[in-house]
Amino acid sequence: MCLLKKTYLFSFLKTDTVNQNAKSEIMSGKFSSSKIILFLLISFWCIGFIYPLFGLVGIFNPMIEYFLKNSYGNVCHQQQDKLFEISGIKLFVCWRCAGIYLGVFVAALFNLFMSKEIVITNILFIASSIPMIVDVTLHSSGVYSYSNWTAYFTGMLFAVIAFNYAAATLENKIIKIRGSIH
Amino acid sequence: MKNILPSFVCGFAASVLTTIPGLKEFGCCLVIPLAGGFTLFLDLKMNNSSLPIQVKKAIWFGFLTGIFAALFSTSLDIFITAITRTNDFIETLPQSEQIIQEMNLGNLAEESLKLMKGVANEIKRTGFSVFYSVIILFSNLIIDVIFAILGAVMAKIFLNKKAERI
Numbered sequence: 001m002c003l004l005k006k007t008y009l010f011s012f013l014k015t016d017t018v019n020q021n022a023k024s025e026i027m028s029g030k031f032s033s034s035k036i037i038l039f040l041l042i043s044f045w046c047i048g049f050i051y052p053l054f055g056l057v058g059i060f061n062p063m064i065e066y067f068l069k070n071s072y073g074n075v076c077h078q079q080q081d082k083l084f085e086i087s088g089i090k091l092f093v094c095w096r097c098a099g100i101y102l103g104v105f106v107a108a109l110f111n112l113f114m115s116k117e118i119v120i121t122n123i124l125f126i127a128s129s130i131p132m133i134v135d136v137t138l139h140s141s142g143v144y145s146y147s148n149w150t151a152y153f154t155g156m157l158f159a160v161i162a163f164n165y166a167a168a169t170l171e172n173k174i175i176k177i178r179g180s181i182h
Numbered sequence: 183m184k185n186i187l188p189s190f191v192c193g194f195a196a197s198v199l200t201t202i203p204g205l206k207e208f209g210c211c212l213v214i215p216l217a218g219g220f221t222l223f224l225d226l227k228m229n230n231s232s233l234p235i236q237v238k239k240a241i242w243f244g245f246l247t248g249i250f251a252a253l254f255s256t257s258l259d260i261f262i263t264a265i266t267r268t269n270d271f272i273e274t275l276p277q278s279e280q281i282i283q284e285m286n287l288g289n290l291a292e293e294s295l296k297l298m299k300g301v302a303n304e305i306k307r308t309g310f311s312v313f314y315s316v317i318i319l320f321s322n323l324i325i326d327v328i329f330a331i332l333g334a335v336m337a338k339i340f341l342n343k344k345a346e347r348i
Contacts, residue, residue, distance in 0.1 A: 062278040063294040071321035075211045
């Protein structure tokens with residue numbers, strides 16, 4: 001019952017007490033609704049790029065496929081030889097982007113059960129992007145050939161740190177938006 | 183106008199960078215978020231805005247940057263399509279056709295494919311299709327706005343933390 005109350009998306013939260021409530025909800029690190037909303041949004045995003053897999057269960061529409069492919073194409077180069085692949089089916093994003101999105105997904109999942117807020121410093125945030133940038137630079141300049149798993153894990157490392165860097169702010173904003181609706 | 187200018191500049195720069203194939207391969211997933219983040223930085227420099235930056239402001243600037251990036255990249259895409267009379271849509275259509283034939287996905291998929299073939303023919307003949315333009319405009323708007331807002335929020339956290347330390 002308690003959990004249901006917390007997951008209830010439209011709880012009676014007054015606008016003037018929003019900041020205080022938002023802060024207490026985040027700082028207490030409960031299984032809060034803002035964390036669930038954030039997790040659901042990220043899950044929804046990840047479901048989008050695995051749409052080609054839906055063909056295996058008979059769900060496929062070329063128009064939706066093109067729309068999603070074009071959408072994810074805005075944030076991924078989608079080179080055929082670098083596309084993330086499951087059971088021989090190529091998805092809409094490359095290995096690095098898949099690493100980033102799945103990294104955010106995993107971090108959001110852990111965030112649901114975390115009791116304390118993780119504070120990431122600017123230096124750690126920048127440092128987490130260095131392996132990814134180095135990997136892109138080195139394989140682009142021909143020092144070594146593209147490795148799927150290197151791209152995947154460097155992307156994932158960056159994503160986990162980046163999520164924790166921004167999570168509290170995003171959760172806070174979600175609660176504020178919910179509060180302003182009421 | 184002064185408040186819109188940073189978003190306008192960054193949105194335009196991002197749209198150009200995402201359209202150029204060579205540059206797209208290098209930093210595709212970072213261009214739009216970086217543009218969103220750079221908007222805040224530009225606003226600080228141009229308008230002498232004060233720190234700390236509010237989340238609301240970061241989201242608004244990210245939103246504007248995303249809108250401008252989407253509008254410019256859609257315009258560039260339409261312009262390039264009008265000149266070349268071909269694009270990704272036409273090139274990937276045979277693959278979709280192949281999937282539908284291999285998997286026997288039913289009438290709805292085949293009807294959609296027919297519609298898409300019509301659009302492809304229209305582009306080949308005239309270089310323009312309203313349907314195609316609407317599809318790419320919407321997909322650009324959704325993705326660019328989301329990523330630009332994320333970039334702006336990240337930049338807001340970064341700049342605020344930096345200001346706190348100083």
